Amino acid sequence: MRYSSIKLGRLGATLALLGLAATTQAATVQVQVTVQNLVPANGIAFAPLHLGFHSGSFDAFNLGQSANTAIQSVAEGGQGGAWQAAFALADPGATRGTVGGLLLAGQTQTQSFMVDTASNPFFTFASMVVPSNDFFIGNDSPTQYRLFDSAGHLQISSITQKARQIWDAGSEVFDPAAAAFVGNNSLRSDQHGVVNFNFAELAGFNGLTTGAGYVFHSGLSYDQDVYRISFSAAAVPEPQSYALLAAGLLLMGGIVRRRQSKA
Numbered sequence: 001m002r003y004s005s006i007k008l009g010r011l012g013a014t015l016a017l018l019g020l021a022a023t024t025q026a027a028t029v030q031v032q033v034t035v036q037n038l039v040p041a042n043g044i045a046f047a048p049l050h051l052g053f054h055s056g057s058f059d060a061f062n063l064g065q066s067a068n069t070a071i072q073s074v075a076e077g078g079q080g081g082a083w084q085a086a087f088a089l090a091d092p093g094a095t096r097g098t099v100g101g102l103l104l105a106g107q108t109q110t111q112s113f114m115v116d117t118a119s120n121p122f123f124t125f126a127s128m129v130v131p132s133n134d135f136f137i138g139n140d141s142p143t144q145y146r147l148f149d150s151a152g153h154l155q156i157s158s159i160t161q162k163a164r165q166i167w168d169a170g171s172e173v174f175d176p177a178a179a180a181f182v183g184n185n186s187l188r189s190d191q192h193g194v195v196n197f198n199f200a201e202l203a204g205f206n207g208l209t210t211g212a213g214y215v216f217h218s219g220l221s222y223d224q225d226v227y228r229i230s231f232s233a234a235a236v237p238e239p240q241s242y243a244l245l246a247a248g249l250l251l252m253g254g255i256v257r258r259r260q261s262k263a
Helices: 002-024 069-075 081-090 200-205 239-262
Strands: 028-037 049-054 095-099 108-116 122-130 135-138 158-162 225-235
Touching: 028 049, 049 081, 069 081, 069 122, 069 135, 081 095, 095 108
Parallel strands: none
Antiparallel strands: 028 108, 028 225, 049 095, 049 122, 122 135, 158 225
């Protein structure tokens, strides 16, 4: 009887430790990503956010260099197919995806992703700014945003983009008649420039009617917040933790039944 009690106590302690491990030590977490357009009504909008959680190896573009086809696929229409393909090639183990659709002023959209924090601690993103010919937001350095530390803890709760951080891909000539959201984007002409910061040019679209039906007014100032990406994470227990926990519960149940039958 005393042996069974000791065994039962030890098993209970083991199960408690397994439960703790299942909830706090799992490398895989569910990350909820929320995006918000922070500009006033009738201002800029954003195409779907293309994103990836990765190892730090995918470099989407570089300041002062020609835009590659990957970032052009985001900046010149927002579809981002080449960006996603280049990401997958550079880092096959990355978790990639998109959040939402067209994001108008004041709107918020959310999407969840399963992320292995040990393999993919870094975060990269890109979204077209509209109306424009080739403007976008995104991070230049692939290791700029390390979301998770070595223990898998979330280190960054949000990323806020300001007007001064809006990029001009330099790949398409400024032309309102050929701009996305206010013109016919298929009429675009190559610029052969380089990637640089540029938000002031957006005022060139003032007074034009957008695809959403409102008359556009940029009204942006240098340090104005325009876009926010927020993160929350919840641990996802590893399958083997569940299996051990279930086996332990079955064993404990068997011991309890034997004790009851002897009583």
